[in-house]
Amino acid sequence: MSEEAAPAKGEAAPAEGEAAPAEETVQVAPGLALAQVPIEHSDDFPRRRRGPDPLAALRVWVPRTRLGRMVMNGEILTYEQALATGLPIREAEIVDALLPDLEDDVLSVNMIQRMTDSGRRVRFNILCAVGNGDGYVGLSVCKGKEVASTIQKAITQAKLNLIPVMRGNGSWESSEGPGNSIPFKTTGRSGSTRLTLLPAPAGKGLVIGAYGRRVLALAGVSDVWSRSSGQTRSTINFAKATFNALVELSRTKITDDVRRRLQITIGRKLA
Numbered sequence: 219m220s221e222e223a224a225p226a227k228g229e230a231a232p233a234e235g236e237a238a239p240a241e242e243t244v245q246v247a248p249g250l251a252l253a254q255v256p257i258e259h260s261d262d263f264p265r266r267r268r269g270p271d272p273l274a275a276l277r278v279w280v281p282r283t284r285l286g287r288m289v290m291n292g293e294i295l296t297y298e299q300a301l302a303t304g305l306p307i308r309e310a311e312i313v314d315a316l317l318p319d320l321e322d323d324v325l326s327v328n329m330i331q332r333m334t335d336s337g338r339r340v341r342f343n344i345l346c347a348v349g350n351g352d353g354y355v356g357l358s359v360c361k362g363k364e365v366a367s368t369i370q371k372a373i374t375q376a377k378l379n380l381i382p383v384m385r386g387n388g389s390w391e392s393s394e395g396p397g398n399s400i401p402f403k404t405t406g407r408s409g410s411t412r413l414t415l416l417p418a419p420a421g422k423g424l425v426i427g428a429y430g431r432r433v434l435a436l437a438g439v440s441d442v443w444s445r446s447s448g449q450t451r452s453t454i455n456f457a458k459a460t461f462n463a464l465v466e467l468s469r470t471k472i473t474d475d476v477r478r479r480l481q482i483t484i485g486r487k488l489a
């Protein structure tokens with residue numbers, strides 16, 4: 219005859235026919251959940267092009283800020299909740315934990331040489347953009363002595379410069395419904411470069427220079443007209459002018475009626 223285990227001291231025994239209480243599931247940020255998955259070493263997985271694996275950094279991450287501790291404890295599960303707190307994002311691991319699908323793109327690598335008394339001094343200027351292709355994009359320019367470490371520094375800084383992008387159907391040529399263009403005309407400047415983005419109908423594509431196209435693609439904008447003036451051949455200024463135009467657009471105040479009419483979304487399109 220089998221003996222049932224006696225309940226521990228201080229615990230009430232479950233009544234007859236009553237199921238034992240289920241264990242509570244602890245919710246964590248999506249990036250932290252991916253970091254907890256065991257690593258499978260296989261030759262089938264492609265190697266990363268550059269920089270360390272962000273999931274590896276999350277496995278050993280010790281938060282140093284209040285917002286980081288809230289993310290680690292499961293109090294904040296989305297990037298939108300992190301922005302709603304009003305706390306500054308000063309750790310790149312917070313972005314990796316809340317937006318694990320970010321992609322990075324090194325737009326340019328420039329070598330800068332300067333003659334000094336001790337000889338020729340070489341440094342590198344790196345322009346990098348990150349984005350999830352669905353409403354978030356960041357841009358940064360960093361300088362350093364080595365290419366690999368400077369690229370990683372630029373990627374980290376671009377994650378800290380992440381902004382939500384306002385998207386909508388602002389073209390009079392489009393039919394009613396959601397769109398992946400911008401709702402209003404916006405202008406950005408950087409140096410002598412002045413860039414104006416205008417709403418375009420669905421299917422038009424990105425009518426803009428190559429570096430601006432790469433920034434808008436990371437932001438999740440697929441249809442736009444553009445008009446530029448100044449020294450547009452400057453890679454850094456052209457990319458920064460595109461990014462600044464998106465920053466100015468995100469600062470625009472809109473009413474609920476305009477939001478509904480132009481199908482405006484800020485950031486990700488959540489289900």
